Amino acid sequence: MDWRRVAEQMASMARDLLAQDSVSATLERISASAVDLVEGCDAAGILVLHGRQVETLAPTDQLVIDSDRLQERLGEGPCFDAAYTGQGERVFRIADLTAEHHRWAAFAPQAQALGVGSMMGFLLFTEDEDLGALNLYSHKPGAFNEVSELAGWLLASHAAVAFSSARTHAQMEHALATRHVIGEAMGILMSRHHLTEEQAFDVLRRYSQENNVKLREVARQVCELGGLS
Missing domain, CATH: 1.10.10.10 (Winged helix-like DNA-binding domain superfamily/Winged helix DNA-binding domain)
Known part of the structure; x- marks a missing residue:
């Protein structure tokens, strides 16, 4: 991977995020940037939990909404667990969903049926607050590797600051x-x-x-x- 090019793209994206004129526009740009910048990413969206109810923000594809609703209905899944229990990692990467049937016996096969092959998730947080989770999807198993994870983490770090700033401005x-x-x-x-x-x-x-x-x-x-x- 050309890290100089990645750095330039991230810098441009960070400026673009801060230039958005609303919270919704900022979130849509975050999701679109994930698909554009993270290799292997076919769809992205932001999940926010209200109790045990899921809210899907800025999805780039119906797959994101369907996956979030599935996790809400089943009460399990990587995005749901990390955000709801507070015990998940700030970053998770599932290289192949077929290997996760033991962890999420109900979610994994149904997510596969939706077309999910691999997933990554990044909690969006600042020093003061947790904002939700940026979730990335690929139709293919093994689509995400350590380089993809690093690129996603960099994006999520910029995104959390932009999201927090946009929300504060709106408030x-x-x-x-x-x-x-x-x-x-x-x-x-x-x-x-x-x-x-x-x-x-x-x-x-x-x-x-x-x-x-x-x-x-x-x-x-x-x-x-x-x-x-």
């Missing part, structure tokens, strides 16, 4: 938007009902609590309708 934008709409709603209430700023906010807060509606949605209602129903 900040959401917070600013929420602050703006709440401020606008308070202004409407203050003007119409001659309330102080504190009183207007208390009206929004009490309505939110009594009706089990998020404060931002209450504020949006005031902005759209001019008051509370």
Whole structure:
């Protein structure tokens, strides 16, 4: 492998990831980069677990979704185990799924039927948080070797930083938007009902609590309708 070329590709990819304008665009670029840069990779996607429920993000192929759903339904599999138990390695490589029937007796044969020959997975993490797992698939057994694993690990390291940065940026934008709409709603209430700023906010807060509606949605209602129903 031409490591100079790989390094140049990784550097270009890292800049490209940070240039994406949304979390979803960042994740889609991560998955696409895996297929482009990791030799043997036919499909890729990011798995996130909510309890024991699986969410598949930015899949490049239906195979990724089918594999994740299979692991969710069976409650076993390499991606599921690593993410759910917290006991898996941060990197796993399954050279040949046919040799894994003893580990995942239910998953392995059904994954083979889906067209999975070999797999790799990389937990996406920073010092502060675990973000999910980047999972790579090949239709062929033995498609991934140590070089593929190293390339995948380099990609995942860049991807975790980009993913975390994109999510933080999105959270900040959401917070600013929420602050703006709440401020606008308070202004409407203050003007119409001659309330102080504190009183207007208390009206929004009490309505939110009594009706089990998020404060931002209450504020949006005031902005759209001019008051509370």
